Amino acid sequence: MLDTLSVGHGAVALGIGMLVGLERERKKRRDEVPAAAGLRTFAITALLGYVSMLLAGPVLVGTASLGLILLLCLQYRYSPGKAPDVTGEIALLLVLVLGALSVAEPELAAAAGVVSTVLLALRRELHHFVLQRLSEQELRDGLTLLTVALVVLPLTPDRFLGPYSVLNPRTICTLVVLLMTVAALGHIAMRLVGPRYGLPLSAIASGFASGSATIALLAHDASRQPTAARSYAAAAVLSNLATITQFALVLSIIDRHLLGPFLPAVGLGALVTAIYGMLLLAPWRAAPSNSTAHLGAGAFNLWTALVITLALTGIALLSAFLLEHLGHNGASIAAFVSGLGDAHAATASAASLVVAGRLQMTELMVPGMMALTGNTLSKCVLALSNGGYAFARYLVPAQLIILGAMWLGTLA
Structure with a gap:
């Protein structure tokens, strides 16, 4: 009909x-x-x-x-x-x-x-x-990424193993895929709009997935191109916008009332991040002629992704150990150590305790900020160990100033 x-x-x-x-x-x-x-x-x-x-x-x-x-x-x-x-x-x-x-x-x-x-x-x-712009190395990297994402990842078991049952092979493999994708997105962005604007855009986008991993990858690339360290540092600083935004989103998703006490810290931290990042980026100045990306290089480094994944997995094990032995009485210490790997997971854990009635709302401020403090320290260590002094001298002061601004907003 x-x-x-x-x-x-x-x-x-x-x-x-x-x-x-x-x-x-x-x-x-x-x-x-x-x-x-x-x-x-x-x-x-x-x-x-x-x-x-x-x-x-x-x-x-x-x-x-x-x-x-x-x-x-x-x-x-x-x-x-x-x-x-x-x-x-x-x-x-x-x-x-x-x-x-x-x-x-x-x-x-x-x-x-x-x-x-x-x-x-x-x-x-x-x-x-395909014939003129895509290099052989980029083609191989793309095939590697597709193989890991579409073949290896679906076959990886999705269950918790190892000490304290915190190691999930599916999660670890997902992190490897994420790191390769982040590096590939940054490479594509630089090919399309150049390193000055492509790097910040890709860094902010990938920061929603993992801010620490993003900074580690940018630091590794900066170590290979010391003359472009300032541009990589500017992108790394701006990636904090994603971290701060996701921090606020985690709180509002668990309970929208939890975000209220953190609004001054979130607003001040985002403002300082944007100002500091733009000062490093300095769009009003001409870009150095030798700060371009190596277009013939590959889209990502598989070994770098594996090393960063192992480091973050080790931090997760240490966090689980402290939570097991300290319990809720050591919520701030556990949040700090958990924040070394992922500030959002630590914040979500502390916020869940508030929703469950095991913590007061006023007691969430310190664990939440301790998670961000641990995450900031982790980013500084990753910047220094992967990027060297040329990269860390730009990023470390920025991270400390952003953290100080957020603590100031919390205590105000």
């Missing part, structure tokens, strides 16, 4: 066919190939898939797909001088399937249609990127 819902889904199928068909029509005009499938062919094919699915389900869709394949084979059989357009034929089959998918999942079908059209329209740009 024809109703408003069926008409709407049919319009989605028609829209997908016309969208892909528009791109193919423009390509036909550019390449001067009059026999190629264009706007009308793709629109009709999408409607064919929709009507087939509506009338008889997947069986008729499969039959229509086989008929379309046979029709394409006959076309090339009787046009021997014509070079096959494999991409166009696959796009035509995809439009048929997306038209059928519009019956039950119009949102998914529309999204797939848009992505397909974008890929078809960016043919020259993608070919240029």
